[in-house]
Amino acid sequence: MELDLRLVRYFVAVADELHFGRAAAQLFVSQPALSKQIRKLEDQLGENLLVRDSRHVALTARGQQFLADARRLLTLADSMAQPARRNTVSIAHVFELSTSRMVADAFAQAQPDIQLREHAMDSITQLNALLRGRLDVAILRVTPRMQVAHPSGWRHRLLRLEPLVVVGSGDEDPPPTASFHDRPLHVFGDPPHSGTYNAHGQYLTALQERLGLEMRWLGTPGAFSFCLAHAQRAPKSVRYLEFLSYAEKYVEAGMLMFWPEELQPYYPWSLAWRTDDVAATTTSLIDIALGLAEQHSWLAPDQSAAQSPAWMPDDDPAWPELTRRR
Incomplete structure (x- = not known):
């Protein structure tokens, strides 16, 4: 499976905020579009990363593990994309x-x-x-x-x-x-x-x-x-x-x-x-x-x-x- 870094960034934003509205505003996307992309990532992984209800968003155990790995992945990807200072x-x-x-x-x-x-x-x-x-x-x-x-x-x-x-x-x-x-x-x-x-x-x-x-x-x-x-x-x-x-x-x-x-x-x-x-x-x-x-x-x-x-x-x-x- 090849991970889409854009979906990983979306997940990290939601995990940081634990709120789809605030994460969507930070990412400059609509809330429904963000929710759809998180579902797509979960489908690719075959596991739920988040627990959602009408009032709360929380990380599953798999989501907590994935978040730590996602941070390291994005840090490395961003570092590689930066021109030499x-x-x-x-x-x-x-x-x-x-x-x-x-x-x-x-x-x-x-x-x-x-x-x-x-x-x-x-x-x-x-x-x-x-x-x-x-x-x-x-x-x-x-x-x-x-x-x-x-x-x-x-x-x-x-x-x-x-x-x-x-x-x-x-x-x-x-x-x-x-x-x-x-x-x-x-x-x-x-x-x-x-x-x-x-x-x-x-x-x-x-x-x-x-x-x-x-x-x-x-x-x-x-x-x-x-x-x-x-x-x-x-x-x-x-x-x-x-x-x-x-x-x-x-x-x-x-x-x-x-x-x-x-x-x-x-x-x-x-x-x-x-x-x-x-x-x-x-x-x-x-x-x-x-x-x-x-x-x-x-x-x-x-x-x-x-x-x-x-x-x-x-x-x-x-x-x-x-x-x-x-």
């Missing part, structure tokens, strides 16, 4: 947020002879691309689920604890803080039922549950200009939860920024790289990124924030580091 390094950005952009700019300035290849990907897509050899360094939010799904083959290190703040329109001379409960709170994120729910959405869900409020999810536009236009059109009663690096752009456009009163959420950005990657370009990029973090005190709680308790999801891998520094 000659003074290049590949990273990804989470849309237009500043952390990865600052790292890229610092690297380009320090290493002008090395070609920097840049992509736009969310955190989950970045990790998958990293493990397949399509990225050399990822700048992403590491989640417990990522660590369980991919227990080996990569390393990560905390790069930045970025505050989340409240932005919106309002009266002149407003107070510097705002309650999460004062006005309707909108978030640019994909909700759990969307099929494109990701690491950012998981963080927002945990915060929503912690605050005991219902946020209004607007989807992920991927461009700051869209977010700004939406906020400028909105009534003054509406406020948005945003990353600090985005909020600074809102302020430049004439809007207001508020530090949260109830608690101070921190979003953890981490560097990630493959364990077996010893290329000098990768090492150089990591060193430059960590130097930038130290220069800008990215791992220290923001001194401008209100004296609110620091928060991130209890199971977040970065939580011990945040509590130590707080």
